[in-house]
Amino acid sequence: MLFSKxxxxxxxxxxxxxxxxxxxxxxxxxxxxxxxxxxxxMFVCIRGGSFDGHDFAGAALExxxxxxVTERELGLERELTVSDTHDFYGRAASAFLGxxxxxxxxxxxxxxxxxxxxxxxxxxxxxxxxxxVGLIGTIQNEIGDQTIHxxxxxxEAMELESLYAQMKEKxxxxxxxxxxxxxxxxxxxxxxxxxxxVFTNLSHEHLDYHxxxxxxxxxxxxxxxxxxSAVIGIDDPHGQELLSELSQIAGKDIPxxxxxxxxxxxxxxAQDIVCHPERVEFTLVYSGKRYPxxxxxxxxxxxxxxxxxxxxxxxxxxxxxxxIGSLEKVTGVKGRIEIIPTGRDFTVITDYAHAPDPLENVxxxxxxxxxxRLVCLFGCGGDRDRTKRPLMAAAAAKYAxxxxxxxxxxxxxxxxxxxxxxxxxxxxxxxxxxxxxxRREAIYYAVKNAQPGDTIVLAGKGHEDYQIIGHEKFxxxxxxxxxxALAQL
Numbered sequence: 001m002l003f004s005k006x007x008x009x010x011x012x013x014x015x016x017x018x019x020x021x022x023x024x025x026x027x028x029x030x031x032x033x034x035x036x037x038x039x040x041x042m043f044v045c046i047r048g049g050s051f052d053g054h055d056f057a058g059a060a061l062e063x064x065x066x067x068x069v070t071e072r073e074l075g076l077e078r079e080l081t082v083s084d085t086h087d088f089y090g091r092a093a094s095a096f097l098g099x100x101x102x103x104x105x106x107x108x109x110x111x112x113x114x115x116x117x118x119x120x121x122x123x124x125x126x127x128x129x130x131x132x133v134g135l136i137g138t139i140q141n142e143i144g145d146q147t148i149h150x151x152x153x154x155x156e157a158m159e160l161e162s163l164y165a166q167m168k169e170k171x172x173x174x175x176x177x178x179x180x181x182x183x184x185x186x187x188x189x190x191x192x193x194x195x196x197x198v199f200t201n202l203s204h205e206h207l208d209y210h211x212x213x214x215x216x217x218x219x220x221x222x223x224x225x226x227x228x229s230a231v232i233g234i235d236d237p238h239g240q241e242l243l244s245e246l247s248q249i250a251g252k253d254i255p256x257x258x259x260x261x262x263x264x265x266x267x268x269x270a271q272d273i274v275c276h277p278e279r280v281e282f283t284l285v286y287s288g289k290r291y292p293x294x295x296x297x298x299x300x301x302x303x304x305x306x307x308x309x310x311x312x313x314x315x316x317x318x319x320x321x322x323x324i325g326s327l328e329k330v331t332g333v334k335g336r337i338e339i340i341p342t343g344r345d346f347t348v349i350t351d352y353a354h355a356p357d358p359l360e361n362v363x364x365x366x367x368x369x370x371x372x373r374l375v376c377l378f379g380c381g382g383d384r385d386r387t388k389r390p391l392m393a394a395a396a397a398k399y400a401x402x403x404x405x406x407x408x409x410x411x412x413x414x415x416x417x418x419x420x421x422x423x424x425x426x427x428x429x430x431x432x433x434x435x436x437x438x439r440r441e442a443i444y445y446a447v448k449n450a451q452p453g454d455t456i457v458l459a460g461k462g463h464e465d466y467q468i469i470g471h472e473k474f475x476x477x478x479x480x481x482x483x484x485a486l487a488q489l
Contacts, residue, residue: 090190111200335462352462372453393425
């Protein structure tokens, strides 16, 4: 594509400004990674946490880049200076691929907890209604029944637009996606416009990146400046704040549906909630009518996830009866309160909970229904927010009858040093615990010492089938480890 044509296709209606290039050239690819520059590439210089692309601009031209895009003038040939290269990169990627997302209705889901489950539920409902649906998320990306590996919750801009393009080619009418705070802060979503945006909740997470909860919430709010309607959970005070600011954030009044498992005044509310070990029954109330649901995922948070998905599909124009029918057919989501078959008289569950609030939600919900002990096995990731480590321990000790402290993804940190920062959180609780650094050995211990009626929660890994130790990623699937442990009984 000619550089001049590409620039003419970029949406600059809301703040992005472009300098006068004074040249033209043929652009064959766009990248912000200097290692991927090839002949004909447009190299966009982005400032990151460790590297600044501007330092590689000259080298990119020497490698054959057609041009470079910068935020400050470097005095190079074929250089375009723009006000914000992060913003430019996403918009340029969209323009280069012909704005593929404009052929679909996008649904964006943000929040600390529930994004994966909510997006999966929305996709299921839309698919049951006869639609071809794409999904972009933490576990994997999907185009109909096809699965594609996911590296990040929200991909970088060029990868995102390429996924949109594949979905368009396969005939997707909808794309449902998790939208992370990192992606919003780094403007990875480009010029994506969402038919509806969903806010689940906000709790302690990613403060190693955002610094504080206020900045974390500010990043989440950015999604609602790019949507035509909203669905907001109001059991969380952050949701109530978002609701009060919505018209200001969106720049106009937009249709909004609220949901709650506690407040009957919400547009969608849950009543008559009865929790069971492997499911939850409740009555969904909408527009004055009551719809009983037997939902095959346990816990109060699962009720909220179902309400959020229902709200999104209502905003897309689906009928409530159709939505209820799909929710009742759901069998679960990988890595989210996922029961690992044991064939024994105890239950093993794997869940992705890797922050204090999600862990507390999972354990508090299960505590109400377990027949024997509630056993929690967890660790904390290395090179991540250290302040949550003792908070994780406190959450586990508050609800579990027995705690096993182990490793998660230690990365470049010493696993024992991470555990040493977790253990102070157990102070003040009389919950018995053991520490076993090796996660495989810890799971073996949990299975070997299981008692009749016990429920063992393996927290932190969920859908992940790997463990990161140092800079290496090793295969580690908890389902396989549990099977190995059972074989030794």
